[in-house]
Amino acid sequence: MSSHMFARLIFSGLLGLTLAYAVFSRFDREVGSESLDERREKYAPFLPSILLPLFLLVLWVALLITRGTGESARFMLSMCFGIFAHISIYYIVLILLLPLLRRIISARACAMLWIIPNYLYITQQEFMATPHPLLIIPVRGRLIWVLFGLWLAGFVVVMVWKISEHFIFRSKVLKNAHVSDDAAISEVWQKVIADSRIKKPRFRLLISPDVDVPLSIGLTRRSTRVILPQRSYSSEELELILRHEIVHIGRADSSSKFFLLFCTAMCWFNPLMWLAMKKSTEDLELSCDETVLLDADEDKRKLYATLLLSSAGDSRGFTSCLSASAKTMRHRLKSIIRPPVPRSGALIVGAVFFLLCMTSGYVTMAYDEKSGAEIIYKNADGVIDPTYEITDLNSYPAHNGFTYLRSLQDIDALQNYLASLKLSTLAGNYSLSEYDNTLFLFCKGPDGDFGIQLMDNTVRIIPFGKNSSESRTYYVYDGIDWEYVDSLLSKHWISSPDISFPPTFNMDGVHGSYSLLGDVKSYAISGMPQVEEPWWQQASPCTIIAPEDESFVLSFSHIVRDNYSVEVRDMQGKLIRILSSSELKGGNILPLEKVSATYIIRAAFEDERASIEMEYSFGVYYR
Numbered sequence: 291m292s293s294h295m296f297a298r299l300i301f302s303g304l305l306g307l308t309l310a311y312a313v314f315s316r317f318d319r320e321v322g323s324e325s326l327d328e329r330r331e332k333y334a335p336f337l338p339s340i341l342l343p344l345f346l347l348v349l350w351v352a353l354l355i356t357r358g359t360g361e362s363a364r365f366m367l368s369m370c371f372g373i374f375a376h377i378s379i380y381y382i383v384l385i386l387l388l389p390l391l392r393r394i395i396s397a398r399a400c401a402m403l404w405i406i407p408n409y410l411y412i413t414q415q416e417f418m419a420t421p422h423p424l425l426i427i428p429v430r431g432r433l434i435w436v437l438f439g440l441w442l443a444g445f446v447v448v449m450v451w452k453i454s455e456h457f458i459f460r461s462k463v464l465k466n467a468h469v470s471d472d473a474a475i476s477e478v479w480q481k482v483i484a485d486s487r488i489k490k491p492r493f494r495l496l497i498s499p500d501v502d503v504p505l506s507i508g509l510t511r512r513s514t515r516v517i518l519p520q521r522s523y524s525s526e527e528l529e530l531i532l533r534h535e536i537v538h539i540g541r542a543d544s545s546s547k548f549f550l551l552f553c554t555a556m557c558w559f560n561p562l563m564w565l566a567m568k569k570s571t572e573d574l575e576l577s578c579d580e581t582v583l584l585d586a587d588e589d590k591r592k593l594y595a596t597l598l599l600s601s602a603g604d605s606r607g608f609t610s611c612l613s614a615s616a617k618t619m620r621h622r623l624k625s626i627i628r629p630p631v632p633r634s635g636a637l638i639v640g641a642v643f644f645l646l647c648m649t650s651g652y653v654t655m656a657y658d659e660k661s662g663a664e665i666i667y668k669n670a671d672g673v674i675d676p677t678y679e680i681t682d683l684n685s686y687p688a689h690n691g692f693t694y695l696r697s698l699q700d701i702d703a704l705q706n707y708l709a710s711l712k713l714s715t716l717a718g719n720y721s722l723s724e725y726d727n728t729l730f731l732f733c734k735g736p737d738g739d740f741g742i743q744l745m746d747n748t749v750r751i752i753p754f755g756k757n758s759s760e761s762r763t764y765y766v767y768d769g770i771d772w773e774y775v776d777s778l779l780s781k782h783w784i785s786s787p788d789i790s791f792p793p794t795f796n797m798d799g800v801h802g803s804y805s806l807l808g809d810v811k812s813y814a815i816s817g818m819p820q821v822e823e824p825w826w827q828q829a830s831p832c833t834i835i836a837p838e839d840e841s842f843v844l845s846f847s848h849i850v851r852d853n854y855s856v857e858v859r860d861m862q863g864k865l866i867r868i869l870s871s872s873e874l875k876g877g878n879i880l881p882l883e884k885v886s887a888t889y890i891i892r893a894a895f896e897d898e899r900a901s902i903e904m905e906y907s908f909g910v911y912y913r
Contacts (some may be wrong), residue, residue, distance in 0.1 A: 295721075297417045302647035309337075309406065310640025313399050331630030332486050332748040333540025333581070337405045338766060339549040346370070358587065361411065364658075367438055368717035369414055374556040376650045377407045381553070381566035388569060392576075396824050397636025401577035404570035405546055406643045407553065413650045420651035422748070426765055427655040428714065429769035434657035441559070448555035460507050463517055467498035470518070478525055482532040493539060494534075507537040509544050530582060537578045546574060562786050605908040654718040656765035662711035666751065669736050680705060682732040683779075704731075707774065713749055713764035720763065722748060727772050729779075744770050757801070783815065783899040784848055792828065793848035795906040797880075804833055810864040811892075815900045828849075832908040841881045844874075846893060851901070854893035861886050886911045 298703045304773040346366070353362035384391075384403060413417055428435070470476065479495050493506070493514040501519045508514030516535045523531065538544070550570045557563040583591055645909055680701055722745055740751040747769040752761040784791060795806045808824035812819065848853075856874070858866040866887060868886040870878050880889075 298413075298420075298648065299453060299552075301412070301418065302644050305409065305412070305647070306640040306644035307471040308640075309402070309643050310636040312501055313402060313639045314634050314636035329724070331488055331540055333537050335540075335542040335545070336912060337402065337408055339405060339408060339542060339545040341409045342373075342408045343549065343552045345414075349597055350535065363438070364715065367434070367657075368715070369719070370556065371422075372651055373410050373414070373554065373655055375653055376410065376646075377553055378557045378563060380407060380558050380646060382562050385562065385566055387568055391635075392573075395635025395638055397576040399574060399639050401546075401570075401573040402639050403642060404550060404566075404573060406639070406646065406872075406891055408549055409643070410646065411645055414719050416719075418647070418717045422720055422722055422745075423654045423716075423718060424652040425654070426716070426747075427653070428765070428767060429655055429657040430659060432658070434655075444558045445555045448558045449551070452551050452555070456507075463498050463501050463505075463507065464496070464515060466500055467496040467515070467517060468549040470497045473850045474525060475518070475528060478528045479532055482529060485533075486536045488536070488540065504535060506538055506544070509548060511539065512541055514544070526590070526593060527597055530590070530597060532580050534578055537581050538574075541578075543574050543578070547571065561872045600614055651718050651720070654716065656714035656716050656767075659712055659714040661709065662713055662749075663709035663763075665713050666708055666733075666742065667735070675736055678705070678733060678735040680731050680879045681734050683730060704778050705777070707771075711749065712767055714767065716748060716763045716765045722763065729771070730777065744772060744775070746772075784897055784902055791824075792902060793846055793893070793894075793904055795891060795904075796845045796847070797842040797908075798845070799837070799842045801838040803831060803836075804834070804842075804908070806830070806906045806908060808891075808904040811905050813900070813902045829905075829907065833912045834908060837882065837910060839882070841879050844871075844878045844891070845881050846895075848895045851894040854891060856880060857890040857892070858883060859888050861888070863888075882910055884912075 308324045342802075346369070349365050349369075350362060353365050357365070376766070381404075382879075388400070391403070413420075475495070483491050493508065493516060495516045495518070497520055498517045498522045501517050504516075504518050506514055506516045516532070516539070519533070539791060550567050553568045554563045583594060586594070663674050667674050667676075667678045677715065722743075727744075728748055729744040731744070733740050733742055733913070739754040741750075741754065743750040747766050749764045749765070749770075750761055784793065792808065792810055795808055797804045797806070807828040807830055809829045810822075813826070814820060844856075850871075851873045855871070856869040860866055866883060869880075874880055886909070888907060888909045893906075894901065894903045896902070
């Protein structure tokens, strides 16, 4: 499991448990209160409902300022497609499961299930990156920008339409509204507010001849108005009505409706999203009914049902009201008269959020196809520049040795192959950490150094230096031709805990430490001896003069196959002795001779693909 996937798993799990606790802690049928803490308001929002829209808006503005119109459009297209394709699928599944969920969990939990996609913005953080997409939808040519324009126009139309509808309706119901001078209404109003523990209510209670049903309208508490029709209510009826609206205000249900409208506008082309918006409104009302009647007896429930039946009115915009549509009336009345005794739904909410996070990002698209030459070798002036060159490369998994190009002709061939690739911009946030084959190329060009990371069906361009954060990922429709690429490379394998190759030799003493390169004496891949190459001779002279240490602890960068040997000779080349590692104290403590001498260490290493024999040497001189 990659580090990104592990972080995604842990963070999603912790946040899922937090949401589960939020539901569980507010499920209190016996006491009849959402919050037992007398210092806090009784009715709290399910979740902050503005997080995802605010995140996208701030990010878009920041990108416009820092990267310009074109780059910000590409980035937002990439991000929004993944998030809202996932939300669209999630809401469709939720609609199908809703009849079952309403029977087995609380209405509050059902309502929260509609809001939890608001937290999907966290999946766009770097540490939450998906390893790689499972389904890539290719969009050829420039069609993506035509579709993007149509989608953006639809989004703007829906948002303007619904927001305008809200303000027109608000203006209509407030035109002739006035503050009530009825002392009985004021008394009940103050009682309900006191019971809700709202310290500084910024909303107001009004009477309007232009409404037929009690409602509250407004996106924020300061702008919210609770409006009663011009008709008489008993104190018991009035208390139920006002408590219903206070629950909506306390939970910020109008903001939740805005979030659901935002999601619907983003997916306006999906007819099931419009159905989802209606279903979510039903659950917000069912949740409010459940809370208002938590401690109600049978008579109060019948009174509430009667109020519901007698309240048939208009509700538009970000409005919450007591009335219900004909389709939902039956379900609401049934829940009121014969309330179910469901579980809190805490574990279901937590599990759903966990799955929502863990499954995001696996469907994406690739668009705006160009040649590798246009993407990789085009300079700042928009001209394909032939002076780009590959300066170094590395093959992954890194612990399997190193790779290099055989000749200058192979370098040219690889650059020509990269220039011929058909690359399309890959939407989404991916770590690309779980591909079987990876080749990283270090390149130099007139506009600076950069890296090219080749994976099975993707290519990532990574500029170095000040622009290192502006990497781009491209989809290769036909995949990388690894057979051809491998034919241009010379690969070497030996498993090790690190990436050094050939294996190095280390000596550690109390007063000093040394790391030595060695000469390769033989090298074989899959049992086939390899021809000697320049990299075989890498040993550098190492001379230790008058060491203060009497012994060194020996170690290697790789796992030694068998016992290694230490050959000691005097300065005239006469053999003093040969030691096996099994004869050394602890298997790795080498005592130094009291006279000047040369030490030659021979060791063999191997893994499932290769074997290598190394020789290291160093001299010790005493004055």
